[in-house]
Amino acid sequence: MIVRVRSRxxxxxxxxxxxxxxxxxxxxxxxxxxxxxxxPSQNLSRDRNLLIAKSPVEVxxxxxxxxxxxxxxxxxxxxxxFVFLSYEGLRTVPGPVGAATxxxxxxxxxxxxxxxxxxxxxxxxxxxxxxCELASFDRDAAHAFQLYVNETLAFAIKRGGFMYGRIxxxxxxxxDFIYEPPQVxxxxxxxxxxxxxxxKLVDAIATGLGMRRVGFVFTQAVGREGKGEYTMSRREVxxxxxxxxxxxxxxWVTAVVKLExxxxxxxxxxxxAFQLSDICVKLFKEGWFDTEAVDGDPKVSKMKKDVVVGTKxxxxxxxxxxxxxxxxxxxxxxxSSTFPxxxxxxxxxxxxxxxxxxxxxxxxxxxxxxxxxxxxxxxKFLDVNNDVPALADCVRRQAAVSEGYxxxxxxxxxxx
Numbered sequence: 001m002i003v004r005v006r007s008r009x010x011x012x013x014x015x016x017x018x019x020x021x022x023x024x025x026x027x028x029x030x031x032x033x034x035x036x037x038x039x040p041s042q043n044l045s046r047d048r049n050l051l052i053a054k055s056p057v058e059v060x061x062x063x064x065x066x067x068x069x070x071x072x073x074x075x076x077x078x079x080x081x082f083v084f085l086s087y088e089g090l091r092t093v094p095g096p097v098g099a100a101t102x103x104x105x106x107x108x109x110x111x112x113x114x115x116x117x118x119x120x121x122x123x124x125x126x127x128x129x130x131x132c133e134l135a136s137f138d139r140d141a142a143h144a145f146q147l148y149v150n151e152t153l154a155f156a157i158k159r160g161g162f163m164y165g166r167i168x169x170x171x172x173x174x175x176d177f178i179y180e181p182p183q184v185x186x187x188x189x190x191x192x193x194x195x196x197x198x199x200k201l202v203d204a205i206a207t208g209l210g211m212r213r214v215g216f217v218f219t220q221a222v223g224r225e226g227k228g229e230y231t232m233s234r235r236e237v238x239x240x241x242x243x244x245x246x247x248x249x250x251x252w253v254t255a256v257v258k259l260e261x262x263x264x265x266x267x268x269x270x271x272x273a274f275q276l277s278d279i280c281v282k283l284f285k286e287g288w289f290d291t292e293a294v295d296g297d298p299k300v301s302k303m304k305k306d307v308v309v310g311t312k313x314x315x316x317x318x319x320x321x322x323x324x325x326x327x328x329x330x331x332x333x334x335x336s337s338t339f340p341x342x343x344x345x346x347x348x349x350x351x352x353x354x355x356x357x358x359x360x361x362x363x364x365x366x367x368x369x370x371x372x373x374x375x376x377x378x379x380k381f382l383d384v385n386n387d388v389p390a391l392a393d394c395v396r397r398q399a400a401v402s403e404g405y406x407x408x409x410x411x412x413x414x415x416x
Contacts, residue, residue, distance in 0.1 A: 131250035159219045162215075180343050216254050275324045299318060339377075354413040
């Protein structure tokens with residue numbers, strides 16, 4: 001994977017050969033070998049304020065990547081992540097790659113840089129067929145997500161969530177629940193404040209349910225940038241490509257939720273599903289996107305180097321070239337979505353557990369807990385390696401819950 005390192009010298013990239021086992025210590029050693037900054041001189045952080053810190057005390061307080069044994073994955077550092085580097089001393093920063101030139105055959109004899117040659121091979125065209133045959137959404141999960149955005153947020157800011165479910169025959173994706181990570185949304189930008197520990201619990205629940213992460217869903221605000229007619233903005237394409245690359249499955253789906261005016265002039269909530277094309281994900285992984293660009297037409301993505309679209313060398317590509325539409329459907333999945341949802345304006349407490357258990361007391365116990373958001377709250381009081389998968393497996397099989405787990409859940413509800 002590639003980790004982007006920003007320092008006083010600008011933006012540089014460090015290749016991490018084995019991301020699954022890489023630690024903070026690994027990253028520091030790679031920065032030393034690839035960028036020439038000695039490990040003892042390095043101050044690393046996920047906080048960009050490190051670069052404007054004035055005193056050694058302030059630098060030390062912002063340097064949160066200090067434990068050399070901490071896995072990068074546990075810190076949420078994945079392909080394309082930014083880390084910030086402060087260091088003492090001087091170093092020589094390598095100049096741009098590709099200064100060498102070649103003269104191609106032909107009567108004109110025009111000299112071409114290595115970047116020119118690469119661009120001629122990096123051809124961007126539409127991908128006709130998705131790897132995902134169909135995306136089907138659990139009606140209750142989709143309704144709970146859009147209802148909050150519509151009635152509470154009034155589509156004024158962006159909101160997102162990771163979709164979990166199953167991959168069926170022919171690459172069809174069934175989305176059965178949506179996990180909403182900590183986040184901050186504005187009209188144009190959705191910033192995910194991902195919590196690796198909470199995501200471990202989510203993945204443990206999904207494993208017990210026989211599910212996995214299959215995509216990402218986000219909403220578009222009514223006052224979004226440009227306010228013109230386009231499917232996804234430049235920022236949205238880059239974020240979706242990054243998450244699809246992280247997802248690691250061909251069937252990964254990106255869903256967009258927005259308000260559209262119907263024939264009667266009223267606004268309807270509308271779902272669309274896409275995959276980012278293979279070439280789009282490749283361009284992202286290889287660092288072709290100008291991720292720092294903020295100005296200009298949001299309908300186009302800006303490249304750091306020329307790519308070939310049709311017969312032209314360009315640095316701006318219409319975002320629609322990167323989108324592969326996916327058919328959409330709905331279904332009634334195995335879980336309910338009536339329990340309060342995590343990381344929203346109102347915190348979810350054990351009082352919500354008591355209220356839920358009281359309301360559903362007429363149901364079999366396993367039915368009462370067949371809700372992902374309830375299981376997520378419970379998982380914070382259980383062992384992630386044993387109890388969480390075991391309880392989720394009961395829900396998957398709709399099997400009787402052991403008396404010990406029942407007593408534990410009821411005591412947690414009573415403790416509120």
